[in-house]
Amino acid sequence: MSPIKKIAILTSGGDAPGMNAAIRAAVRGAIFNKLEVMGSIRGYQGLIDNNLVPMDSQSVSNIIQQGGTILKSARSKQFLTPEGRQIAYDNLKKNKIDALVVIGGDGTFTGARVFSGEHNIPIVGIPGTIDNDLYGTDYTIGYDTALNTVVEAVDKIRDTASAHSRLFFIEVMGRDAGFLALSSAIASGAETVLVPEINTGYKKLDDFLKNSFKKQKSSSIVLVAEGDKLSGGAIKIAERVNKEHPDYDARVTILGHIQRGGSPSGMDRVMASRMGVSAIEALLDDQKSVMIGMVNGEIVYVPFNQALKNKKPLPPKQLELIDILSI
Structure with a gap:
């Protein structure tokens, strides 16, 4: 017993x-x-x-x-x-x-x-x-609930991105881990993702933006984990993109704590x-x-x-x- x-x-x-x-x-x-x-x-x-x-x-x-x-x-x-x-x-x-x-x-x-x-x-x-x-x-x-919350938000943001041919950097939670950002990127059809585990730096994103623009995509979505220190977060990387790629109209959405709430x-x-x-x-x-x-x-x-x-x-x-x- x-x-x-x-x-x-x-x-x-x-x-x-x-x-x-x-x-x-x-x-x-x-x-x-x-x-x-x-x-x-x-x-x-x-x-x-x-x-x-x-x-x-x-x-x-x-x-x-x-x-x-x-x-x-x-x-x-x-x-x-x-x-x-x-x-x-x-x-x-x-x-x-x-x-x-x-x-x-x-x-x-x-x-x-x-x-x-x-x-x-x-x-x-x-x-x-x-x-x-x-x-x-x-x-x-x-995790599954948060993933669905992010995907629903990204779907709505993409409507605006497509309407205005904009590039959106969407920051999701993940201080030390990129699981949520990675799965969200796949599930929402994002063009690329920045996570803290992968040391890709700015070059990969820079190459993607050049190639993506040449293909004249109507919109581009990039998921950024909040812990991605190399990019400095979604706000800083959007500022750099707007400076180095003026053909893009880069915007930022930080989803924040809505990812932790909900049924x-x-x-x-x-x-x-x-x-x-x-x-x-x-x-x-x-x-x-x-x-x-x-x-x-x-x-x-x-x-x-x-x-x-x-x-x-x-x-x-x-x-x-x-x-x-x-x-």
Whole structure:
């Protein structure tokens, strides 16, 4: 028999569509297995503040379709200190909590790994980030919804681009990873993409603009990941293009936080539901310091060390696909 009788659930870092679906699944999965559940309001800071609330099946009713997170999120500077983590652990013990389910990205899992190592508490992570940059899983919760949000926006921008024969640089989220930008570029028919992982510099874009203009395309769309340091971001690169390629009328759209909001897609809801229940099953199976991942449609357990140490590579075939389809 597992010694776990009571768990706490928290969300941390940037919100992602589908987090509520994961909370719902974890709560109901725990109740199904006769566990008590509490929710930590505002992530790790909630553990420090002892802001823990009981959760039951009714408390997660009618949230599967909601974006954001009902448990709120925060980045806790206090939790970065050993003293802060000790307070958090003391509050867990005070509330007789035996294990944690944490939903978030690499920062969330880094904190979980340290916390689990210091205090020997079982923690299972559920990957929730629109960046889709966590090693060991094909997809993260929120990525599919964000992708659809970007594609819908780009489709609308292309209407204006075509009407005025303009070049648009569209900046999407992706501070350290270009997965969202790359997939969005393919799905929206963009002419090229700039991502932080690929050191292409300005030359490739310069060559593309010369060739594209010669073909007299009615419009051109370039997706730029916000983390693309070489170009300096969409605004700076548009300024340079307007100076060096006056035949183009380059404009910029920064999509910003609309990518993180909205009702989750069907794919994100199903994936979050599977991962939420699997997180409970992992705890009952005496797993600790692991992330729930999905590879080829199957649930896998990925150690935090592995998920955080390894960098997830961009799919080379997708990069090649951009070049093929932009001719």
